[in-house]
Amino acid sequence: MSAIAHTQADGVPGPPPTGPWRRRWPRWAPAAAALWAVLYAAVEVTWAASGTTVPWKAHSAYAPAVQLFLAAVALLGGGACLATTRTLRRPLRAVVVTALTATLAVCVVGMNGLPVYFVTLATLSGIESATGLSQVLLNTAGAALLFLVTLSYRRRLRGDCPRCGWPHDGAGDGPLVPPPVSRAPGRIRVAVYLLMCGLLPWAGAKSIWSLGGDALGVSGQDWQRATNAHASGPSKALASAGIDVTVLAAVVGVFLLLGLLYRWGQVFPRWTPFLSGRRVPRLLPLIPAWLTGIPLTMYGALLTVAAPLVAVGVLPEIRPSPPFTSSSGITWMVAFGGFAFTGLGAALLVAARSYAARTRPSCAEAGKGGRPPLTVILQMTGCLSSFR
Structure with missing residues (x-):
């Protein structure tokens, strides 16, 4: 397993990188996801307590009990996101990954109406339900953040760079090197x-x-x-x-x-x-x-x-x-x-x-310190044949 300066063997981030904020997303994504979870839970509880109608399909709305369940799932996922920044034993790591995956799945299901709302907005047809659109957008934001946290955490557990996913020494906050342009196989x-x-x-x-x-x-x-x-x-x-x-x-x-x-x-x-x-x-x-x-x-x-x-x-x-x-x-x-x-x-x-x-890039550090060059990495992913 590769030893990475900003990743410890137990998956916990080491000394923080100092690059621009967009390059440091593996570090701030757990906190952002936890804030989303609190906001999501507060909105769902408020809607359930006030009896607000939140449609999930035509002529059907979320029941208050379902909204309270979604609030609990969001808080569970937010807690799991914060747990990824801690030192955990192996059984607890599996629990955290399971909680992240389950919460991510719930949010993905909640994104179901996104294309419909996009078409109605793009054609200036109006919004059928503001609460329905808000629910879909909240689930979409949560799915994106939970995906980032889950991805970076699993990479750290493998000892890889949480940002680019390739094993290399040095901080993962430097420039990214894109692979050659190619078409799909x-x-x-x-x-x-x-x-x-x-x-x-x-x-x-x-x-x-x-x-x-x-x-x-x-x-x-x-x-x-x-x-x-x-x-x-x-x-x-x-x-x-x-x-x-x-x-x-x-x-x-x-x-x-x-x-x-x-x-x-x-x-x-x-x-x-x-x-x-x-x-x-x-x-x-x-x-x-x-x-x-x-x-x-x-x-x-x-x-x-x-x-x-x-x-x-x-x-x-x-x-x-x-x-x-x-x-x-x-x-x-x-x-x-x-x-x-x-x-x-x-x-x-x-x-x-x-x-x-x-198109998966690698940190500039990935080609240094005896690490596999880009061509070897591409062979590992089965993509090199598409470049020929």
């Missing part, structure tokens, strides 16, 4: 393309309706009348041109996918004014990919499972609502939505994982 590209095919039935049906055609027993006029009833100005303008706003959002997701797969997602291409040739900030595509891919995959998987259960009678029949005129039509659309959201979400996660591995 062929198997990753094929997997992403196959997952993207799940968009075709859903996008096809919506495009037919937007262009005035009929599909699944729904006429184009009825669809446009129903969707324009509560649509914003930009949404109506796009619909008048035969473009469904949700399909356009999916196209944006596909554009993000291509950037994650190919070299132009790491270095700005020639057609980007003022930025051509510059390195793309690593988190610029990764953050939207994670924040969109995780909720879409969870929501799509739920729809994918529910639709066939409804079709065979295990779940109650879905009552049609305008513009749908039959239960079978709306059930098929639920299935199409499940394929689309699961496919796009999983494709984003697969592409983001590949992008994160291929």
Whole structure:
């Protein structure tokens, strides 16, 4: 195991690094996560005590008992974050990692409505619920902080640099060295393309309706009348041109996918004014990919499972609502939505994982003191073949 100046053998940080604050995130992330936990718990208890309605899906709200449970889970996670800064015996380390992982999972589930709120805000359609959006944002912030704490703690337990994850001597607050620009391996590209095919039935049906055609027993006029009833100005303008706003959002997701797969997602291409040739900030595509891919995959998987259960009678029949005129039509659309959201979400996660591995930098110190050079590190991660 490598001996790192700022990491002790028991996973506790040693002398603090002195670099800029953004380079010292492994040290301040536990305290930030603990503050988030206190804030989250206070908000949940306040909502539960006052009977505030906090929706988690259409026509359904969190029960007060659930809100109190979420407050307790947040405090448990916050305590675990603070415990990562202490000297712990091996059994207690496992307890801390388990608490962090469980709290992170709860927050990830609470992010489920993030893409929906993003689309409504981007199209100026208004916010259906301020408390619902606040709940989603609180869970998203918590998931991000808990992920950082869990990642840095597990790296310290292995004796690696908590910032870059590679074993090296010296403080981990110096410059980062990015790896060579590369595209995703062929198997990753094929997997992403196959997952993207799940968009075709859903996008096809919506495009037919937007262009005035009929599909699944729904006429184009009825669809446009129903969707324009509560649509914003930009949404109506796009619909008048035969473009469904949700399909356009999916196209944006596909554009993000291509950037994650190919070299132009790491270095700005020639057609980007003022930025051509510059390195793309690593988190610029990764953050939207994670924040969109995780909720879409969870929501799509739920729809994918529910639709066939409804079709065979295990779940109650879905009552049609305008513009749908039959239960079978709306059930098929639920299935199409499940394929689309699961496919796009999983494709984003697969592409983001590949992008994160291929763009993972190392501290400048990693190449000193007899440590493995960058090429050896890339061989260890299985990424070197994609550079050839």
